[in-house]
Amino acid sequence: MKRRSRASAGNRAAVARLRKLGELVYEQIERGEYPIVRIPDRSVGNIIYDEKLGQYILGPKRFVRTTKNVKHLRAFAQLMWLAYFSKLLSSSHKTSTLRDVFYSAQAYNVEFEDQDESDERITELEALLGMAREEFNVYPEERSSIFGRLTIEYNIPGYEGRKLDLTSHPDGVMIGPALTTADFVETDAEMVIAIEKGGLFTRFIEEKVHDRFKAVLINTAGQAPRATRYLLRRLRNELNLPVYVLTDGDPWGMHIAMVIISGSANAAHLTQLNVPDASWIGVWATDITKYKLPFDKLTDVDIKRLRELSSDPRYSGDPWSSQIDAFLKHRRKSEQEAFAKYGLTYIVDKYLPDKLGR
Amino acid sequence: MKRRSRASAGNRAAVARLRKLGELVYEQIERGEYPIVRIPDRSVGNIIYDEKLGQYILGPKRFVRTTKNVKHLRAFAQLMWLAYFSKLLSSSHKTSTLRDVFYSAQAYNVEFEDQDESDERITELEALLGMAREEFNVYPEERSSIFGRLTIEYNIPGYEGRKLDLTSHPDGVMIGPALTTADFVETDAEMVIAIEKGGLFTRFIEEKVHDRFKAVLINTAGQAPRATRYLLRRLRNELNLPVYVLTDGDPWGMHIAMVIISGSANAAHLTQLNVPDASWIGVWATDITKYKLPFDKLTDVDIKRLRELSSDPRYSGDPWSSQIDAFLKHRRKSEQEAFAKYGLTYIVDKYLPDKLGR
Numbered sequence: 001m002k003r004r005s006r007a008s009a010g011n012r013a014a015v016a017r018l019r020k021l022g023e024l025v026y027e028q029i030e031r032g033e034y035p036i037v038r039i040p041d042r043s044v045g046n047i048i049y050d051e052k053l054g055q056y057i058l059g060p061k062r063f064v065r066t067t068k069n070v071k072h073l074r075a076f077a078q079l080m081w082l083a084y085f086s087k088l089l090s091s092s093h094k095t096s097t098l099r100d101v102f103y104s105a106q107a108y109n110v111e112f113e114d115q116d117e118s119d120e121r122i123t124e125l126e127a128l129l130g131m132a133r134e135e136f137n138v139y140p141e142e143r144s145s146i147f148g149r150l151t152i153e154y155n156i157p158g159y160e161g162r163k164l165d166l167t168s169h170p171d172g173v174m175i176g177p178a179l180t181t182a183d184f185v186e187t188d189a190e191m192v193i194a195i196e197k198g199g200l201f202t203r204f205i206e207e208k209v210h211d212r213f214k215a216v217l218i219n220t221a222g223q224a225p226r227a228t229r230y231l232l233r234r235l236r237n238e239l240n241l242p243v244y245v246l247t248d249g250d251p252w253g254m255h256i257a258m259v260i261i262s263g264s265a266n267a268a269h270l271t272q273l274n275v276p277d278a279s280w281i282g283v284w285a286t287d288i289t290k291y292k293l294p295f296d297k298l299t300d301v302d303i304k305r306l307r308e309l310s311s312d313p314r315y316s317g318d319p320w321s322s323q324i325d326a327f328l329k330h331r332r333k334s335e336q337e338a339f340a341k342y343g344l345t346y347i348v349d350k351y352l353p354d355k356l357g358r
Numbered sequence: 359m360k361r362r363s364r365a366s367a368g369n370r371a372a373v374a375r376l377r378k379l380g381e382l383v384y385e386q387i388e389r390g391e392y393p394i395v396r397i398p399d400r401s402v403g404n405i406i407y408d409e410k411l412g413q414y415i416l417g418p419k420r421f422v423r424t425t426k427n428v429k430h431l432r433a434f435a436q437l438m439w440l441a442y443f444s445k446l447l448s449s450s451h452k453t454s455t456l457r458d459v460f461y462s463a464q465a466y467n468v469e470f471e472d473q474d475e476s477d478e479r480i481t482e483l484e485a486l487l488g489m490a491r492e493e494f495n496v497y498p499e500e501r502s503s504i505f506g507r508l509t510i511e512y513n514i515p516g517y518e519g520r521k522l523d524l525t526s527h528p529d530g531v532m533i534g535p536a537l538t539t540a541d542f543v544e545t546d547a548e549m550v551i552a553i554e555k556g557g558l559f560t561r562f563i564e565e566k567v568h569d570r571f572k573a574v575l576i577n578t579a580g581q582a583p584r585a586t587r588y589l590l591r592r593l594r595n596e597l598n599l600p601v602y603v604l605t606d607g608d609p610w611g612m613h614i615a616m617v618i619i620s621g622s623a624n625a626a627h628l629t630q631l632n633v634p635d636a637s638w639i640g641v642w643a644t645d646i647t648k649y650k651l652p653f654d655k656l657t658d659v660d661i662k663r664l665r666e667l668s669s670d671p672r673y674s675g676d677p678w679s680s681q682i683d684a685f686l687k688h689r690r691k692s693e694q695e696a697f698a699k700y701g702l703t704y705i706v707d708k709y710l711p712d713k714l715g716r
Contacts, residue, residue, distance in 0.1 A: 094564055094702060097557035103698035106652055141556035142503070142577075145532050156528060158566075164527055170517055171534030174503050176560055178528040198499035199455035202534055206452060208516075219500075294464055340461035344452060 011090045011181075014136040017129045018087040025080070034068040037079065040127040040269055047268045049313045054276050055262040056314075058127070058269050074111070078121045079128075081110045086125065086136040093157045095137045095177045098122065127269040134180065134227050144228040145172035145198075147205055148216035149189040150239075152182035170205055172219060180227045184238055190214040191356075192235050194278075196222065196247040196256055200336045200347070207348040213356065216241070223256050229273045232260060236275045243275045244356065249283030249293070250333035251305040254323065262314050281355040284319060285326035288334045291351065294341050295332040302333060369448045369539075372494040375487045376445040383438070392426040395437065398485040398627055405626045407671045412634050413620040414672075416485070416627050432469070436479045437486075439468040444483065444494035451515045453495045453535045456480065485627040492538065492585050502586040503530035503556075505563055506574030507547040508597075510540035528563055530577060538585045542596055548572040549714075550593045552636075554580065554605040554614055558694045558705070565706040571714065574599070581614050587631045590618060594633045601633045602714065607641030607651070608691035609663040612681065620672050639713040642677060643684035646692045649709065652699050653690035660691060 021037075028035040040046075041061040050057045065072050065079070085104060089096055096104065102118040105111070112118040126133050133139075150166045156178050163185060166173065173179065193215050195201045201219035209215055216235060220228055236243050245260050247253030257280035263273055288295050298306075309315045310324045327333070339347035379395075386393040398404075399419040408415045423430050423437070443462060447454055454462065460476040463469070470476040484491050491497075508524045514536045521543060524531065531537065551573050553559045559577035567573055574593060578586055594601050603618050605611030615638035621631055646653050656664075667673045668682045685691070697705035 095560060096698075096702065097560075097695070099693070099695045100557060100561075100698045100702060103652060103695050104702065106699040107701055139560070142529060142560065143556070145500070154528070159528055168526065169522055169531045170512070170514060170536040171500060171532040173527045173531045174529040176529030198501070199458060202453060202455075202497070202500065203458075294461060335457070337455070337457045337461050340454075340458045341464040343465055344454065344458060344462065 011093065011135075011137070014090045014129070014131060015087055017131065018083050018090070018136065021083055021128065022087075034066060035076075036064050036066040036068075037076070037128060038062040038064055039124050042123070042127060042269055047265060051313075053262075053271065054314065055271065055274055056265045056268040057271060075121065078105075078110060078112065078118070079124060081105065081108060082118075082121055082125050086133075086138065089137040093137075095139050097139060097141060098133075101138060123269070130269075132226060132230065132267075132270050132273060134177075134230060137177070139177055139180075139227060140225050142174045142176040143221045143225055144175045145201070145219045145221070146175055146179065146216065146231075147172040147201070148192075148210040149187055149214060150184060150216050151186040152179065153185045154178055155181050155183065166216070167210065172201065172205070172217075175218075175225075175228050175231060177227075180231055184234070187216070187239060188214060189216045189239070189241060192216045192218065192232065192241050192243045194218045194220050194224065194232060194243065194245045194260060195336075196220055196253055197336055200246070203344065204348065207345055209348055209352070212348075213352070213358070220256065220260075224260055226267070226273055229260055229263075229275075232275050232278070233272065236278070243278035244281045245278055246281055246336065247283065248333070248335045249285060249288050249338075250298075250335075251302055251309060251324075251327065253283065254280065254320070255305075255309065258314055258320070280319065282351070283334055283336060283338075285323045285330060285332070287351075288332050289326075289330060291339070291342075293334040293338040295334045295338070298327065298331045298333055303328070303331075369451065369493075369495070372448045372487070372489060373445055375489065376441050376448070376494065379441055379486065380445075392424055393434075394422050394424040394426075395434070395486060396420040396422055397482050400481070400485060400627055405623060409671075411629065412672065413629065413632055414623045414626040415629060433479065436463075436468060436470065436476070437482060439463065439466060440476075440479055440483050444491075444496065447495040451495075453497050455497060455499060456491075459496060481627070488627075490584060490588065490625075490628050490631060492535075492588060495535070497535055497538075497585060498583050500532045500534040501579045501583055502533045503559070503577045503579070504533055504537065504574065504589075505530040505559070506550075506568045507545055507572060508542060508574050508593075509544040510537065511543045512536055513539050513541065524574070525568065530559065530563070530575075533576075533583075533586050533589060535585075538589055542592070545574070545597060546572060547574045547597070547599060550574045550576065550590065550599050550601045552576045552578050552582065552590060552601065552603045552618060553694075554578055554611055555694055558604070561702065562706065565703055567706055567710070570706075571710070571716070578614065578618075582618055584625070584631055587618055587621075587633075590633050590636070591630065594636070601636035602639045603636055604639055604694065605641065606691070606693045607643060607646050607696075608656075608693075609660055609667060609682075609685065611641065612638065612678070613663075613667065616672055616678070638677065640709070641692055641694060641696075643681045643688060643690070645709075646690050647684075647688060649697070649700075651692040651696040653692045653696070656685065656689045656691055661686070661689075 025035045046059040046061040102115040153163045245257040247256045261278045383393045404417040404419040460473040511521045603615040605614045619636045
């Protein structure tokens with residue numbers, strides 16, 4: 001039985017960095033200067049692929065937003081308000097959605113044209129602080145869920161010290177702010193399996209995959225939200241558990257696995273949201289023929305997507321490039337549910353042990 | 359403190375009705391007759407609005423599917439296989455998705471052209487048995503979640519007798535097969551509040567709406583899935599709790615509330631999925647002006663939808679028809695999040711007490 005703990009430093013670290021940002025601006029004003037901020041440049045020209053990390057990162061370029069330029073004033077003020085509001089959220093242990101932030105600005109007479117504008121400014125704040133917005137308490141809507149052999153201990157107000165065994169509720173529990181910031185206090189799990197779809201997640205629980213494979217199961221519900229990717233990284237790093245990703249056998253499923261492994265180009269300013277050594281265990285293009293799965297023909301959109309992926313440096317190694325070739329050769333795609341052709345438990349009794357080498 | 363219990367009769371009742379269906383067919387064969395089934399007719403001409411129930415129901419028409427007619431044979435065989443497979447699921451306490459059912463047929467060499475065909479046959483089986491498919495263990499993917507002052511006791515294999523306090527996990531727990539079939543064993547809740555969006559659900563938990571209003575909170579995550587509507591009905595009937603529904607202030611939000619209250623025309627063959635005396639507490643068209651909420655202009659699609667709703671008999675009473683008029687007059691819509699203009703807690707501190715008359 002392992003036992004690990006993690007101080008929930010997230011909020012404190014965010015408050016410290018936000019305070020530092022404020023000090024920087026104050027200092028400039030006190031020196032009689034027009035305050036400026038230097039924001040990491042997220043434009044395509046500054047996104048580079050880091051082979052060692054196996055992910056996209058930002059290069060060294062920064063752009064200067066200065067209050068000397070009247071055209072910058074609006075965005076500068078918006079950014080300062082966002083930093084203020086984020087500090088308020090973090091220090092009062094409240095969370096907010098992107099949409100809430102957009103409307104909250106109106107309480108302060110801070111203008112955003114639309115939510116795209118407030119989202120963009122939040123992303124700049126992420127880049128400036130080097131922190132995901134979840135760390136300063138701006139969360140997406142919950143969508144993913146978790147079940148398995150792990151006990152957590154909460155850090156949110158009113159729940160400090162309370163624990164939950166993640167096998168307590170056999171439909172799974174939501175991955176929201178409380179779960180994301182909880183400590184991992186006890187587990188005998190030997191792996192994490194992230195699953196693209198709720199139907200299969202439920203099947204895995206019914207067939208006791210968590211017991212048979214000593215596993216923590218995560219339903220990503222499609223493309224894994226960032227809070228879920230952050231949680232997967234914590235499970236990997238703090239508990240030293242291998243992470244396996246099981247998706248539909250098509251370019252979209254393949255990319256769900258890739259984003260868990262190497263992050264997304266959109267979030268190249270953040271390097272804490274991926275699990276570089278996670279494994280995509282299927283459904284592979286070669287599994288579709290090997291297991292004689294029911295399939296649909298690839299559409300033109302699927303094929304276009306495969307060609308895009310094949311020019312992405314993250315897809316140059318194995319199994320990626322050979323699976324892209326196999327998809328293009330056979331022109332077939334299969335869903336996870338296709339294994340039901342062999343009975344509802346076949347995927348658990350046969351396919352999963354095959355892929356995990358057990 | 360109330361205490362109610364409910365025998366988890368669902369599966370046993372389903373198995374009994376499926377067995378009865380099988381007996382009916384066998385008896386016909388033994389009498390030397392071509393077996394037939396009489397399936398309630400779900401076509402528009404047989405859907406009638408029941409003013410007393412406040413919902414759409416099917417009229418008395420049935421159509422005969424007979425093995426005497428070679429054109430009926432395929433559908434008849436499909437229906438029999440589905441009944442067999444549903445009995446297998448129900449008696450072995452396994453669940454399945456619609457998609458899984460489609461693929462499972464291939465294990466038995468039963469042909470379905472596509473999933474639309476297997477879905478249609480499942481709906482026929484619902485109509486024939488007078489039971490929602492969830493009762494014979496065919497579930498949708500999980501999407502909704504629950505949190506609040508209620509302790510449940512599970513009835514699924516491996517969890518019999520285990521309990522969960524639904525305040526155990528402050529991100530909420532998923533509403534899946536285990537929760538839907540659980541008994542309600544202890545509660546001091548005085549109401550249920552169903553919320554359209556996850557962001558506000560999280561806000562309500564953070565602001566302790568469950569304690570301040572002694573409430574059970576449900577995140578419907580958009581249009582409430584049928585399992586969630588069934589759960590709402592159980593909370594209403596077994597615990598005698600009033601149900602309040604809080605949605606965005608637009609025709610789509612209004613209809614989310616209406617479907618919880620009076621069911622959907624699509625499911626006119628089922629009368630166990632609605633809460634006739636639930637209340638839609640907002641966001642009303644008149645709230646948008648009263649609370650001076652940030653708004654967007656109604657689009658042409660919104661207006662078209664409002665005109666459709668105004669010719670629907672379910673929308674003839676209050677607050678429905680007057681709110682449709684108000685939407686059409688002001689041409690404004692507002693989201694739940696729009697209240698953040700007055701601070702993140704305004705909706706809990708002011709709006710909710712206003713609407714609940716507290």
